[in-house]
Amino acid sequence: MSFSSDKLATEEVSSLYKEKIEDLHPEHPDDYLREGERWATEEDMNTLRRVGDKLPSAAVFIVLTELAERFTYYGISGPFQNYIQNGYKVPNSNPGAINGGQHMATGLGNFFQFWCYLTPILGAIIADQWLGKYKTILIFSLIYIVGDLVLTLTSIPASIRSGGALPGIIIAMITIGMGTGGIKSNVSPMVAEQYGRYRPFVRKLKNGKEVLVDRELTVQSIFNWFYWSINVGGLSAIATTELEANVDFWPAYLLPTLMFVLCIIVFWLGRNKYVITKPNGSIVVKAYRTIATAIKNKRRAKKENQLIVDENGKKLPWIDYAKPSYDISGSVVQWDDKFVDELRVAIRSCKIFLCYPIFWLCYGQMTNNMVSQSGQMNTGPVPNDIMQNIDPLCIIVLIPFFDWVVYPGFRRCGLELRPVTRITIGFLMMALSMAYAAILQHFIYAKGPYFKHAGDEGYGFNDISAAIQVPAYVIMAIAEIFASVTGLEYAYKRAPESMKSIVMSIFLLTNAGGSILAFAFNPISSNPHLVENFAIVSGLMGAFTVLFVVCFRHYDRVDEEETREKTVFEKAQ
The missing domain is CATH 3.90.940 (Eukaryotic RPB6 RNA polymerase subunit)
Structure with a gap:
């Protein structure tokens, strides 16, 4: 790979910020000041503590919409591994319906994830060319509901026994994936667009102290809470896996379907509050x-x-x-020349996403092979696929801690965790998570009574507690906060205004890349090869972490210089 020099990159963003300040975006109101606020001076920029602003009320509606949509997505996908892998009502076995085995379950799961993160490109094009973000989200939500209904109706006992479950889930995966694409590519840039204040300003607190309110930190906080809402919604898999185990699959899929209806209602209720950008061509x-x-x-x-x-x-x-x-x-x-400058910055920004497919390859293990891994251990009275919910539970607890304590603590110490630094930490933590899973799998195989056949059809679990799997999910949650949240933030912040949806969809496309890579691991995604599976993906993640640092370590310096340049031009304005 070849990369532009730091100086050239700085000149690129500087010229863009000149144009941005000279021609403020018409979809945002001009910057304004409230009581107790004033514009920041150069001295303020160098001396005052930087903080983020409050979340706009319009953004809250979008965050709640994303929460409901993710409730549906994770609620239906949580039982997929068992639904496809195991037989229906087989005694002394995990819940199931299709009896396709672990290879089919993992393969279809990887296809579903690939499809859901490929279609955002289509959603971005439709929003940019014809409908805009708001209408695109509404229309694709209707497509999403159709897929939910197909899945629910084909999971009733009569359909499962007559062989309708397999074609039903394939049709549902394709339809839901289409719906997801139209939503995912537009909802995250739309939530950040709701904050329309660009110039840094000073606010006096109740204790009389002054702080510098910084747009960059506000956007970072918005994406932290946006990701927090995703993981709150992800807890739906707790309810659906319990319903799957104790009632049946059809109520497990009916619950998230009903929740998605609520999702559309919440999004529609906020229609008069949104900052809505018009489509400006593909x-x-x-x-x-x-x-x-x-x-x-x-x-x-x-x-x-x-x-x-x-x-x-x-x-x-x-x-x-x-x-x-x-x-x-x-x-x-x-x-015009300005569009070419914007495109250059967008292309340069997207280079940082090249290492993400390996990250998502590791992340995908959580919903397939790690579910099967927990099925090889003693989970007590809870279903094996409930274990994956430890990850969103940890994220729900840790994101506020990072947003209120960790990141501000570093800033108070004069240290700023810039995007590349945060992503590097996230990649490293993900490699450690997979290494832990590999070591754990070794100990599972070493235990009896079923050894390397544990969890297979006709075999039970080995004599080892599934609680030992918890650290893998905790480390993975920390990895997500550092790498995934920062990737969303970076995709939005670096993208020129006219290209935010498409750059965001390119970032989501890296998840599809991880799913494609996962297909290559299908031959070792079952007993007795799971140690090798986890060890190889851990090694790949470690190698790509080193590659990422070598290729992009200078981006943090450019990011810091860009912030200074932006401040100079905003101050001049």
């Missing part, structure tokens, strides 16, 4: 044409010995050859 098509033009013009310039240099004698980046001001072919294009 960025994907425009970006494709821009990149193609840049490549063509660069090749032509090189062939004709007409390569362009700047005032310092440096060759221009290849993407600049798409600028109308530099276009040596003289062709008429549908973009």
